[in-house]
Amino acid sequence: MLTYLPKRIGQGLLTVFLTVSTVFLLIRMAPGDPAAAYAGPLATNEQLAAVREQFGLDRPLLAQYWVFLQQLFTGNLGESYSFQAPAAQVVLERLPYTLTLATAAIVLAAVIAIPLGVWMARRTDTGRELGVNMLTITGQSMPDFWTGIMLLTGFSVLLPIFPSSGFATWSGLALPAITIAILQVALVSRMVRREMTTNFAAPYLTVARSRGVSEGLLTWRYAMGNAAIPVFTALGTRFAAMLNGVVVVEVVFAWPGVGSLIVRALETRDYPLIQAAVLITALLAVGVQLLIDLAYPLLDPRVRLGKAATA
Numbered sequence: 001m002l003t004y005l006p007k008r009i010g011q012g013l014l015t016v017f018l019t020v021s022t023v024f025l026l027i028r029m030a031p032g033d034p035a036a037a038y039a040g041p042l043a044t045n046e047q048l049a050a051v052r053e054q055f056g057l058d059r060p061l062l063a064q065y066w067v068f069l070q071q072l073f074t075g076n077l078g079e080s081y082s083f084q085a086p087a088a089q090v091v092l093e094r095l096p097y098t099l100t101l102a103t104a105a106i107v108l109a110a111v112i113a114i115p116l117g118v119w120m121a122r123r124t125d126t127g128r129e130l131g132v133n134m135l136t137i138t139g140q141s142m143p144d145f146w147t148g149i150m151l152l153t154g155f156s157v158l159l160p161i162f163p164s165s166g167f168a169t170w171s172g173l174a175l176p177a178i179t180i181a182i183l184q185v186a187l188v189s190r191m192v193r194r195e196m197t198t199n200f201a202a203p204y205l206t207v208a209r210s211r212g213v214s215e216g217l218l219t220w221r222y223a224m225g226n227a228a229i230p231v232f233t234a235l236g237t238r239f240a241a242m243l244n245g246v247v248v249v250e251v252v253f254a255w256p257g258v259g260s261l262i263v264r265a266l267e268t269r270d271y272p273l274i275q276a277a278v279l280i281t282a283l284l285a286v287g288v289q290l291l292i293d294l295a296y297p298l299l300d301p302r303v304r305l306g307k308a309a310t311a
Contacts, residue, residue, distance in 0.1 A: 008293060012286035016279065023278045024068055027271055028061060034269035038081050055081060055271075068275070077279065078272030082264070087276035091258060095280065097167060098257035101250075102242035104177040109184035110235055116185065117192025118219060124197055133193075139186035148179040148252035165254035176253040180246055184238050191234050195227035202226075228299045236292040240285040 035051040123129040156164035163172040250259035265273040
């Protein structure tokens with residue numbers, strides 16, 4: 001642990017640094033002029049030049065990158081062009097909404113996907129399992145924006161049960177969380193089915209069954225115990241991905257999270273805001289992945305961090 005943790009943290013920080021550096025270069029290579037987006041379509045050449053000078057956009061790319069590195073290592077992520085406020089502050093104000101949505105979606109997905117995957121594994125090659133498997137494939141194939149629009153049409157327009165946008169009340173969380181969870185349920189349940197099917201066929205379960213161990217204990221203590229690490233990893237990885245902003249869902253439901261903020265920042269070429277959003281969400285994602293790794297010994301005592309697991 002003493003050698004694994006610093007090494008893992010160093011790898012995570014390097015990943016974050018390379019990510020934000022790549023984003024820094026890519027957004028400046030993309031078409032569009034932040035000065036024109038800020039000054040408006042009627043701005044004169046002199047006004048555009050003044051804006052570029054104000055934001056430091058008139059400097060060479062390497063000079064801009066050097067300033068960016070200085071700000072990065074001092075914790076100053078610059079000021080948002082469009083919000084006229086510290087970029088990190090703007091992102092952090094939106095972050096709780098994305099965290100709330102991601103947490104609700106992953107909890108909903110886990111509550112449905114794990115029992116569903118176990119049910120499918122216990123009924124492998126039956127007609128009912130085939131039907132449910134086809135439903136999960138359908139859920140995995142549906143784009144988020146289409147699922148969100150269908151849910152909006154059904155439960156906000158035809159049956160006005162839930163709000164169509166925003167987060168004015170907790171009921172506004174339902175449709176976007178369900179939209180995200182549908183895909184996660186499809187992915188995780190199929191993975192749980194695969195892992196549990198393998199464990200059900202393992203010799204140790206045959207021996208335990210011959211000794212009179214109940215089916216419930218065989219399923220949830222023995223088989224699920226061995227499947228816990230891949231299931232936990234899948235859920236944690238999906239949660240980490242959501243922290244980067246579920247852009248499509250946030251836009252469809254006008255959710256005030258980081259994803260919709262990034263879309264606005266891209267439209268206005270707000271470089272500091274894009275960089276701050278990528279940095280903060282990347283740090284969170286790396287942190288979640290580190291916590292997943294640290295939890296492995298708790299799920300399976302045979303696992304030793306930094307070493308291969310022994311049987």
